Amino acid sequence: MASSTYIADTLHRPANRSFLARLRGGDEVSYLLTLAATVTILLVVGLIVTELWMNSQPTVKAFGWHFLATSDWDPNAGKFGALPFIYGTCVTSFLALLIAVPLGVASAVFLAEMAPPKLSNILTFLIELLAAVPSVIYGLLGIFVLVPLIRAYLVPVLKGAFGYLPLFEGSFYGVSFLSAGLVLSIMVVPFIISVSREVLLAVPVEQREAALALGATKWETTWDIVLPNASNGIFGSVFLALARALGETMAVTMVIGNTPRITASLMSPGYSIAAVIANEFAEASGDLYVSSLIFLGLVLFGLTIVINAVARLFILTTTRRGGG
Amino acid sequence: MTMEISSSRKLVNAVMLSLSGLCTVLVIGVLFFILGYLLVHGASSLNWAFFTQLPKPSGETGGGMANAIVGSGKILLLAAAIGVPIGLLAGVFLAEYSSKTYAFIVRYVVDLLNGVPSIVVGIVAYALIVRPMKHFSALAGGIALGIMMIPIAVRTTEEFLRAVPNSLREGAMALGATRAKTIFTVVVPAAISGLASGMMLNLARVAGETAPLLFTALGNTFWSKGYLTPIATLPVMIYNYAIAPQEDLHQQAWAGGFVLLTLVLVINVTARMIIARGPASQRR
Numbered sequence: 001m002a003s004s005t006y007i008a009d010t011l012h013r014p015a016n017r018s019f020l021a022r023l024r025g026g027d028e029v030s031y032l033l034t035l036a037a038t039v040t041i042l043l044v045v046g047l048i049v050t051e052l053w054m055n056s057q058p059t060v061k062a063f064g065w066h067f068l069a070t071s072d073w074d075p076n077a078g079k080f081g082a083l084p085f086i087y088g089t090c091v092t093s094f095l096a097l098l099i100a101v102p103l104g105v106a107s108a109v110f111l112a113e114m115a116p117p118k119l120s121n122i123l124t125f126l127i128e129l130l131a132a133v134p135s136v137i138y139g140l141l142g143i144f145v146l147v148p149l150i151r152a153y154l155v156p157v158l159k160g161a162f163g164y165l166p167l168f169e170g171s172f173y174g175v176s177f178l179s180a181g182l183v184l185s186i187m188v189v190p191f192i193i194s195v196s197r198e199v200l201l202a203v204p205v206e207q208r209e210a211a212l213a214l215g216a217t218k219w220e221t222t223w224d225i226v227l228p229n230a231s232n233g234i235f236g237s238v239f240l241a242l243a244r245a246l247g248e249t250m251a252v253t254m255v256i257g258n259t260p261r262i263t264a265s266l267m268s269p270g271y272s273i274a275a276v277i278a279n280e281f282a283e284a285s286g287d288l289y290v291s292s293l294i295f296l297g298l299v300l301f302g303l304t305i306v307i308n309a310v311a312r313l314f315i316l317t318t319t320r321r322g323g324g
Numbered sequence: 325m326t327m328e329i330s331s332s333r334k335l336v337n338a339v340m341l342s343l344s345g346l347c348t349v350l351v352i353g354v355l356f357f358i359l360g361y362l363l364v365h366g367a368s369s370l371n372w373a374f375f376t377q378l379p380k381p382s383g384e385t386g387g388g389m390a391n392a393i394v395g396s397g398k399i400l401l402l403a404a405a406i407g408v409p410i411g412l413l414a415g416v417f418l419a420e421y422s423s424k425t426y427a428f429i430v431r432y433v434v435d436l437l438n439g440v441p442s443i444v445v446g447i448v449a450y451a452l453i454v455r456p457m458k459h460f461s462a463l464a465g466g467i468a469l470g471i472m473m474i475p476i477a478v479r480t481t482e483e484f485l486r487a488v489p490n491s492l493r494e495g496a497m498a499l500g501a502t503r504a505k506t507i508f509t510v511v512v513p514a515a516i517s518g519l520a521s522g523m524m525l526n527l528a529r530v531a532g533e534t535a536p537l538l539f540t541a542l543g544n545t546f547w548s549k550g551y552l553t554p555i556a557t558l559p560v561m562i563y564n565y566a567i568a569p570q571e572d573l574h575q576q577a578w579a580g581g582f583v584l585l586t587l588v589l590v591i592n593v594t595a596r597m598i599i600a601r602g603p604a605s606q607r608r
Binding site for chain 1: 333334336337340341343344345347348350351352354355358361362409410411412413414416417418420421422426429430433434435436437439440441442443444445446447448450451452460471474478502503504505507508528529531532533534535538539542559562563566567574577578581584585588589592593596
């Protein structure tokens with residue numbers, strides 16, 4: 001590359017170096033190369049969108065938007081409807097949030113407000129490790145550990161207490177909306193904790209001191225002052241977790257039961273968008289079948305993009321206020 | 325004027341604070357349960373054959389996942405060869421050259437890419453590579469994982485380069501170095517430990533990815549030559565064995581899970597420790 005004589009060279013005439021000289025020095029090359037990398041990324045994302053769109057056209061042409069509201073899924077008969085999968089994705093994600101949000105926010109409060117900083121850092125480190133566990137391992141534990149535990153302990157309790165509700169009707173075979181929701185809740189909790197903790201720590205310490213000085217207890221300070229201040233960021237963390245839950249594939253595929261069905265009962269096996277793609281894509285035959293699965297992928301893509309955007313917006317507003 | 329704190333308020337305070345502590349204990353408990361269970365089940369299912377032998381045909385017991393371990397290595401190599409350079413260079417552009425508006429747009433798109441579910445990336449790799457080539461291949465799997473590595477690669481690079489003090493850049497420029505020379509011989513080396521750990525974390529993240537490989541790399545019960553044939557990978561094999569009915573395969577799945585998790589956690593802990601120590605040593 002450029003030698004030291006070249007540096008001396010540029011010192012003498014830095015302003016009017018020719019394009020070729022700058023090219024030789026690597027300036028233009030490095031500018032163009034790095035610029036090209038960013039353009040590549042923009043192109044890749046553009047390509048993802050167009051590929052999904054183009055490849056789902058056969059289904060769009062055959063069924064139109066009606067596809068999203070149809071609940072028949074019988075590839076052999078050429079019937080394709082997305083509703084059972086959309087339903088399953090929504091039910092399992094909602095269930096996951098129902099468990100993960102209180103658990104996650106409470107843990108974040110503990111880590112940000114109460115634990116001594118050293119302990120808090122160690123625990124946060126451990127919780128972030130939880131987020132690094134691959135989803136196929138959550139699925140493995142789901143099948144062989146969580147499902148038997150749910151069957152042995154949770155289902156009898158739920159049946160005993162709420163058996164009359166349609167939510168808990170029917171017999172439990174292990175794989176179900178309930179199992180998928182529980183596995184998902186464990187998977188998204190680390191995200192809620194780590195983002196919420198950051199947001200709580202961004203609330204100015206003066207606000208806490210003022211409340212405490214007025215005689216509020218630690219809890220009252222947290223509940224009435226700190227949490228409302230951090231609420232936008234916490235909502236952001238919840239949406240971030242939701243986006244993850246919607247797109248999560250392997251763990252859900254392994255415990256949801258893979259049956260396209262819409263039912264109120266959480267005990268029943270179901271299906272999700274990501275799971276049906278994972279299960280049927282490699283074996284799908286026929287243009288319409290493949291394009292229906294790709295259309296489902298497009299739906300999932302759209303959902304996660306919108307929810308991620310909302311999450312970023314929420315988090316952006318809080319960190320800005322906290323920082324200012 | 326002192327205000328007595330009523331006992332009910334004290335009680336609420338104590339109860340709520342302990343509840344939040346309890347939640348934390350519960351979450352941490354889950355982590356240790358996962359680690360413990362995998363350690364016990366996985367380590368006991370692990371043997372030398374797991375690392376050296378091919379999977380046995382169905383019906384026979386024994387065998388290992390040697391081809392899947394090598395396969396995962398090959399795919400990750402390909403993924404890193406795609407994701408790291410693109411991410412690194414783009415990160416350099418954002419940190420060193422870019423105008424504010426363009427950087428905002430790129431960052432936004434990168435975040436968008438980060439949010440794309442992995443299975444959707446798999447679909448795109450299928451449509452772009454598997455369909456035109458008419459067969460599943462390691463190449464398609466590697467490209468899918470490579471795309472997934474880009475967002476984190478960009479963000480880590482930008483973050484670590486921004487942490488390099490401007491005085492270093494000014495010093496290099498004052499000595500007559502060109503912009504490019506400053507960036508690639510002064511700024512990047514100053515951030516190298518952070519960059520390397522960030523890329524390792526990134527690699528560990530995609531090492532466990534299963535969904536995008538299901539219909540790109542597919543799988544294989546034998547050794548795969550080159551990059552244009554279907555290839556076995558550790559996560560996909562764990563998945564296939566876990567949902568298979570045979571008890572023997574479940575044992576193999578546990579062993580595979582143990583190996584995969586150990587790998588991911590070791591990389592995570594090491595890289596995070598290097599990063600945590602990094603900025604302090606730079607300031608000195």
